[in-house]
Amino acid sequence: MRHLLSAADLDRATAIEVLDAAAQMAATQAREIKKLPTLRGRTVVNLFFEDSTRTRISFETAAKRLSADVINFAAKGSSVSKGESLKDTAQTLQAMGADAVVIRHPASGAPHRLAHSGWVGTSVVNAGDGTHQHPTQALLDAYTIRRHLTGTTGNPDGVGNDLTGLRVAIVGDVLHSRVARSNVQLLHTLGAEVTLVSPPTLVPVGAEAWPCSISYHLDAVLADQQPDAIMMLRVQRERMGGDRTGATGFFPSPLEYTRSFGLDARRLRMLPDHAIVLHPGPMNRGLEISAEAADSPRAVILEQVANGVAVRMAVLYLLLAQERETLA
Numbered sequence: 001m002r003h004l005l006s007a008a009d010l011d012r013a014t015a016i017e018v019l020d021a022a023a024q025m026a027a028t029q030a031r032e033i034k035k036l037p038t039l040r041g042r043t044v045v046n047l048f049f050e051d052s053t054r055t056r057i058s059f060e061t062a063a064k065r066l067s068a069d070v071i072n073f074a075a076k077g078s079s080v081s082k083g084e085s086l087k088d089t090a091q092t093l094q095a096m097g098a099d100a101v102v103i104r105h106p107a108s109g110a111p112h113r114l115a116h117s118g119w120v121g122t123s124v125v126n127a128g129d130g131t132h133q134h135p136t137q138a139l140l141d142a143y144t145i146r147r148h149l150t151g152t153t154g155n156p157d158g159v160g161n162d163l164t165g166l167r168v169a170i171v172g173d174v175l176h177s178r179v180a181r182s183n184v185q186l187l188h189t190l191g192a193e194v195t196l197v198s199p200p201t202l203v204p205v206g207a208e209a210w211p212c213s214i215s216y217h218l219d220a221v222l223a224d225q226q227p228d229a230i231m232m233l234r235v236q237r238e239r240m241g242g243d244r245t246g247a248t249g250f251f252p253s254p255l256e257y258t259r260s261f262g263l264d265a266r267r268l269r270m271l272p273d274h275a276i277v278l279h280p281g282p283m284n285r286g287l288e289i290s291a292e293a294a295d296s297p298r299a300v301i302l303e304q305v306a307n308g309v310a311v312r313m314a315v316l317y318l319l320l321a322q323e324r325e326t327l328a
C-alpha cells in the first residue's frame with residue numbers, strides 16, 4: 001500500500017487486512033506495550049489545513065506508539081497565511097525528511113493532488129478532504145461495528161470477519177459528509193447493507209448511484225429495517241450557505257431536523273437490543289443526537305475514538321513498514 005486516499009482504494013481483502021492489523025495493534029495496547037519500535041527512524045507529518053481534534057491527535061498518537069518522529073503542521077499560524085501554496089508547503093516538509101504525509105484539507109481532492117502530482121515522494125494519507133473522503137474514519141467505524149456485532153467468545157475482535165448481513169443506517173447531513181461517502185463505500189465492500197436516511201435537501205446529487213438505499217423517513221427505517229448499527233452524522237453548519245441548502249442555513253430548520261432525524265430516547269427504544277450507536281464526532285448534542293442517546297450504554301462513540309488509534313497505527317504500519325504494491 002503506497003497511499004490511502006479513499007475508501008475506494010480498499011478491496012475486501014485489503015480492508016480486512018487493515019482491520020486485522022488494527023486488532024493486533026489494539027492487543028499490544030491492551031497488554032500495555034504502549035510503544036512498538038516498528039517505525040523508528042521514520043517521520044510522519046500531520047498537515048492539517050482544517051480543524052481537527054480526534055483525527056489529528058489520533059494520528060499523532062498512532063505514529064508515536066510506532067516510535068516514528070512526528071511533525072505537526074497546522075495551517076493557522078504558518079506561512080500558508082502568507083499565501084504559500086500546498087506544493088511549496090509539502091515540499092518544505094519533505095525537505096525536513098517526511099516519510100508520510102497525513103493531510104486534512106477543505107478542498108476535495110487535495111490529498112489526491114499531493115499523492116499524484118510528483119511534488120513529494122512520500123506516502124499520503126487522507127485525513128479528510130472537503131466533502132469527499134475520510135477513509136480512516138470509515139475503517140475505524142467498520143472496526144468498531146465488526147468488533148461489537150461479529151465478535152465471539154473465541155474471537156472477540158471478529159478477526160477475519162467481514163460485515164455480511166449487517167444492516168447499517170447512516171443518518172443526517174449526507175450532503176456535506178465525507179464520513180458518509182467513505183462509509184457507504186467501505187461498508188458495502190465489507191458486505192453490509194447500508195441505508196442513508198436524510199432530508200431530501202441534504203442528499204447529494206448522484207447518491208442514487210451509490211451502493212446503498214436512501215430513505216427520507218427515520219422512524220420507518222427504524223421500525224422496518226431494525227438496523228444493527230445506526231451512525232448519526234454531524235450537521236455541518238459551517239459548510240451550509242451558498243449551496244443548494246440556501247445561504248441562510250439549512251432546510252429543514254434545526255427544530256424540524258431534530259424532530260424528524262434526531263436520535264432521541266424514543267428512537268433509541270425502537271432499535272433492536274443488540275444495536276449500537278455511532279457518531280464520528282464532534283457531536284451537536286440536542287441537534288442530531290440527544291444527550292440521552294449520546295451517553296447511553298448503546299453508544300460506542302468514545303470506543304470509536306480509541307479504536308481510531310489502533311486503526312491508524314495499522315494504516316501507518318502497512319504504508320511504511322511493508323514493501324507492497326501500490327494501491328492508489
Ligand code: CP
Binds near residue numbers: 053128280
Ligand atoms: N471524526 C473526525 O474527523 O473528527 P475531527 O474533526 O475532530 O478530527
